[in-house]
Amino acid sequence: MANPILLPELxxxxxxxxxxxxxxxxxxxxxxxxADFTEGLTVEETWRVLSRAPLARQAEIFSYYPIxxxxxxxxxxxxxxxxxxLEEMAPDNRVDLLQxxxxxxxxxxxxxxxxxxxxxxxxxxSYPEQSAGALMTTEYASLPAEVTAGEAIARLRQxxxxxxxxxxxxxxxxxxxxxxxxxxxxLILAKPSTRxxxxxxxxxxxxxxxxxxxxxxxxxxxxxxxxxxxVDGENRLVGIITHDDVIDVVREEAIEDAHRIGGLAPLNxxxxxxxxxxxxxxxGVWLTILFFTALLTxxxxxxxxxxxERWGWLVLFVPLVxxxxxxxxxxxxxxxxxxxxxxxxxxRDWFRxxxxxxxxxxxxxxxxGVLGMGIALLHAPTYWDAVVxxxxxxLVVTCGTLVGSILPIIFRRLGLDPALMxxxxxxxxxxxxxxxxxxNVALLLLSSGDG
Amino acid sequence: MANPILLPELxxxxxxxxxxxxxxxxxxxxxxxxADFTEGLTVEETWRVLSRAPLARQAEIFSYYPIxxxxxxxxxxxxxxxxxxLEEMAPDNRVDLLQxxxxxxxxxxxxxxxxxxxxxxxxxxSYPEQSAGALMTTEYASLPAEVTAGEAIARLRQxxxxxxxxxxxxxxxxxxxxxxxxxxxxLILAKPSTRxxxxxxxxxxxxxxxxxxxxxxxxxxxxxxxxxxxVDGENRLVGIITHDDVIDVVREEAIEDAHRIGGLAPLNxxxxxxxxxxxxxxxGVWLTILFFTALLTxxxxxxxxxxxERWGWLVLFVPLVxxxxxxxxxxxxxxxxxxxxxxxxxxRDWFRxxxxxxxxxxxxxxxxGVLGMGIALLHAPTYWDAVVxxxxxxLVVTCGTLVGSILPIIFRRLGLDPALMxxxxxxxxxxxxxxxxxxNVALLLLSSGDG
Numbered sequence: 001m002a003n004p005i006l007l008p009e010l011x012x013x014x015x016x017x018x019x020x021x022x023x024x025x026x027x028x029x030x031x032x033x034x035a036d037f038t039e040g041l042t043v044e045e046t047w048r049v050l051s052r053a054p055l056a057r058q059a060e061i062f063s064y065y066p067i068x069x070x071x072x073x074x075x076x077x078x079x080x081x082x083x084x085x086l087e088e089m090a091p092d093n094r095v096d097l098l099q100x101x102x103x104x105x106x107x108x109x110x111x112x113x114x115x116x117x118x119x120x121x122x123x124x125x126s127y128p129e130q131s132a133g134a135l136m137t138t139e140y141a142s143l144p145a146e147v148t149a150g151e152a153i154a155r156l157r158q159x160x161x162x163x164x165x166x167x168x169x170x171x172x173x174x175x176x177x178x179x180x181x182x183x184x185x186x187l188i189l190a191k192p193s194t195r196x197x198x199x200x201x202x203x204x205x206x207x208x209x210x211x212x213x214x215x216x217x218x219x220x221x222x223x224x225x226x227x228x229x230x231v232d233g234e235n236r237l238v239g240i241i242t243h244d245d246v247i248d249v250v251r252e253e254a255i256e257d258a259h260r261i262g263g264l265a266p267l268n269x270x271x272x273x274x275x276x277x278x279x280x281x282x283x284g285v286w287l288t289i290l291f292f293t294a295l296l297t298x299x300x301x302x303x304x305x306x307x308x309e310r311w312g313w314l315v316l317f318v319p320l321v322x323x324x325x326x327x328x329x330x331x332x333x334x335x336x337x338x339x340x341x342x343x344x345x346x347x348r349d350w351f352r353x354x355x356x357x358x359x360x361x362x363x364x365x366x367x368x369g370v371l372g373m374g375i376a377l378l379h380a381p382t383y384w385d386a387v388v389x390x391x392x393x394x395l396v397v398t399c400g401t402l403v404g405s406i407l408p409i410i411f412r413r414l415g416l417d418p419a420l421m422x423x424x425x426x427x428x429x430x431x432x433x434x435x436x437x438x439x440n441v442a443l444l445l446l447s448s449g450d451g
Numbered sequence: 452m453a454n455p456i457l458l459p460e461l462x463x464x465x466x467x468x469x470x471x472x473x474x475x476x477x478x479x480x481x482x483x484x485x486a487d488f489t490e491g492l493t494v495e496e497t498w499r500v501l502s503r504a505p506l507a508r509q510a511e512i513f514s515y516y517p518i519x520x521x522x523x524x525x526x527x528x529x530x531x532x533x534x535x536x537l538e539e540m541a542p543d544n545r546v547d548l549l550q551x552x553x554x555x556x557x558x559x560x561x562x563x564x565x566x567x568x569x570x571x572x573x574x575x576x577s578y579p580e581q582s583a584g585a586l587m588t589t590e591y592a593s594l595p596a597e598v599t600a601g602e603a604i605a606r607l608r609q610x611x612x613x614x615x616x617x618x619x620x621x622x623x624x625x626x627x628x629x630x631x632x633x634x635x636x637x638l639i640l641a642k643p644s645t646r647x648x649x650x651x652x653x654x655x656x657x658x659x660x661x662x663x664x665x666x667x668x669x670x671x672x673x674x675x676x677x678x679x680x681x682v683d684g685e686n687r688l689v690g691i692i693t694h695d696d697v698i699d700v701v702r703e704e705a706i707e708d709a710h711r712i713g714g715l716a717p718l719n720x721x722x723x724x725x726x727x728x729x730x731x732x733x734x735g736v737w738l739t740i741l742f743f744t745a746l747l748t749x750x751x752x753x754x755x756x757x758x759x760e761r762w763g764w765l766v767l768f769v770p771l772v773x774x775x776x777x778x779x780x781x782x783x784x785x786x787x788x789x790x791x792x793x794x795x796x797x798x799r800d801w802f803r804x805x806x807x808x809x810x811x812x813x814x815x816x817x818x819x820g821v822l823g824m825g826i827a828l829l830h831a832p833t834y835w836d837a838v839v840x841x842x843x844x845x846l847v848v849t850c851g852t853l854v855g856s857i858l859p860i861i862f863r864r865l866g867l868d869p870a871l872m873x874x875x876x877x878x879x880x881x882x883x884x885x886x887x888x889x890x891n892v893a894l895l896l897l898s899s900g901d902g
């Protein structure tokens with residue numbers, strides 16, 4: 001995303017010590033834009049540019065760099081400078097970065113961070129990755145129920161500088177139990193004398209601190225909130241998750257699903273940022289698993305070697321039969337995996353899904369079988385011999401849709417990610433089944449023909 | 452997502468004419484929750500339940516039903532009731548629904564809708580699907596630049612009931628040109644006498660009304676806004692897109708990508724909601740295309756029929772070679788497609804991507820080749836003969852990574868969706884190339900061995 005056009009200009013401004021110009025770039029543009037423009041600078045240059053802005057602004061821009069650049073910047077900064085920046089960063093961005101640093105670096109930096117912030121960091125770092133706790137920020141606006149709307153706005157003015165999000169204000173009792181929330185919109189529209197208790201929504205949709213981020217994203221997408229409160233086991237407010245973090249989660253989860261469907265372990269880092277060794281191991285593991293699955297086809301074919309000696313033309317259709325079964329299996333698996341992820345179908349629907357896929361397999365199989373018959377006539381010695389191909393295709397396609405729909409459902413049932421049952425794996429299983437079906441159909445139809 | 456537990460209770464309340472109880476359910480819970488609870492009711496029952504709530508609330512709940520239920524509800528409602536509801540619905544939700552109705556139904560309903568709303572509807576309906584214009588709402592808060600923060604808040608109190616989102620206020624001149632924006636947070640924190648012109652951010656990130664929704668989602672994810680302004684060709688504000696609509700777009704686009712990667716035309720409707728005929732045509736089209744691709748393998752094999760007569764054991768490895776090439780191609784295609792969608796790589800990176808994939812193919816191919824050698828020794832007559840398998844696997848895997856990475860890049864270059872170059876299609880091409888490589892390696896190594 002870096003825009004390289006401005007790099008020479010920026011370097012010139014650095015060289016000429018154009019403090020005023022740099023300060024303008026840093027403060028007038030959106031921090032994400034500044035991050036894009038400066039991404040291509042070296043670590044040392046970036047620090048020199050950033051130092052022209054107030055510390056709070058530096059922290060904002062810094063958070064918009066990709067994590068690998070942030071990590072490199074930490075290595076290139078003094079401990080004092082970095083700990084000051086950490087104090088200014090939003091709690092969720094700060095924890096994102098710290099999770100990607102070596103433990104020794106973190107232990108060197110933390111003692112320099114102010115005590116309150118340090119406590120907050122340790123707390124957030126303790127939540128498991130991909131949980132609501134790891135995603136949330138601890139900067140939110142809260143109020144007791146008994147204040148009036150007018151007082152509430154006055155108090156917000158004091159809380160605002162420390163809160164990422166002041167458009168929803170959470171109403172808490174003395175023990176921080178979540179009683180309800182009011183929107184800033186409601187406060188502005190209400191008479192100043194109205195009590196917050198009478199304005200607030202009591203049916204609060206919240207997430208538990210240990211819930212998975214996928215569940216957080218699902219709720220946020222359903223309820224259209226700007227932020228969602230995160231509570232502990234006793235309904236005490238511990239943080240909030242904001243809309244922008246949820247968009248990132250939805251993207252991440254979608255890419256993870258796509259990677260699993262495509263037959264590789266999710267990278268979790270950008271394509272270009274992934275070191276070649278990590279990349280080859282994440283791909284190699286799955287390729288090897290799939291290789292051993294495909295290996296079974298050699299044994300299956302070995303079983304039926306006689307068939308090929310007697311009816312040599314059967315060889316020609318091996319890849320076609322195998323690919324067609326795999327393709328129909330892929331389609332079913334993709335549909336069922338995405339529908340399970342979005343909540344479009346649930347496990348309770350298993351019977352309807354399988355019935356649907358069975359029917360679909362027969363319809364699609366019949367259509368492709370007709371095409372297959374046409375082709376088989378070109379190569380098979382007799383009309384009767386050719387029938388082996390359409391019959392096999394029909395059976396293999398139906399088998400593909402069944403395997404493709406049942407395996408993800410079984411995986412979800414076992415509590416595993418259905419996308420683990422990646423498409424190539426489905427295809428691998430259908431390949432073997434396809435060969436067994438092909439060879440048996442041939443034996444059945446051709447032997448009787450010979451006899 | 453429907454929660455069937457409450458259905459009998461709701462029906463009982465209807466039967467007993469428990470107006471008070473129904474009204475409480477309808478107004479105290481989040482409209483999305485009410486929609487979930489009542490989704491399982493019949494159309495007639497749903498209308499009876501809804502009628503207990505004020506019209507504005509009815510419109511909110513109605514918008515949370517899945518589109519097929521909304522369409523069914525329109526059919527079951529009188530024209531008067533439906534046009535009154537349409538007037539109350541948010542402009543973006545209203546247009547979503549109308550796009551899914553038959554044109555005659557729309558033309559019956561529109562004349563009953565108030566003139567201002569009708570004009571707005573016609574305008575929004577005119578934007579192409581999946582464009583920023585089709586996604587936006589026309590209810591936003593705006594101000595002239597010269598008012599003070601205090602006046603601004605007073606004006607907002609008047610605009611708020613008609614605006615979906617009052618947390619960003621757009622600053623316009625007399626011709627509605629977009630000059631900047633100010634957040635409600637800034638207004639609340641500012642001294643009441645400060646001019647909006649001095650508070651506002653002038654570096655506005657906006658989208659053009661004809662931009663693709665994928666681009667909208669990318670900008671929104673990058674800049675973390677709650678809403679983004681939509682402008683026409685002359686930078687005049689025509690609407691805004693809110694964060695919740697963007698989450699939906701990100702999910703939709705991700706599912707579309709997954710469906711294309713999985714080798715079928717995107718459904719755009721839920722799995723269970725898609726009629727069997729639509730489903731079989733969306734799947735059948737791709738299965739047929741892929742079938743004809745796979746068909747080429749029969750002709751490729753026919754070319755080399757002699758090989759199988761001379762060295763029968765070669766047959767055993769056909770599916771293995773073909774599947775391994777396809778799997779490595781799938782991995783590359785998935786990685787490149789997702790990286791292009793997220794903007795993680797751009798077309799300018801093509802050379803680095805291909806170099807990376809070439810290297811990756813050689814590393815992975817060498818690894819799998821070693822495994823292949825082990826297996827080949829079990830079946831091949833001599834050590835020399837067995838070498839055909841590892842050499843083929845190395846070449847085929849490398850070929851797979853190259854085809855898998857180059858095809859999506861070429862598609863993007865041609866202005867087409869790279870995900871169209873679905874994984875099964877990549878696999879299909881690699882299958883044919885794989886057979887040609889296999890047969891030629893065999894001819895080269897085995898003929899010289901014989902000679």
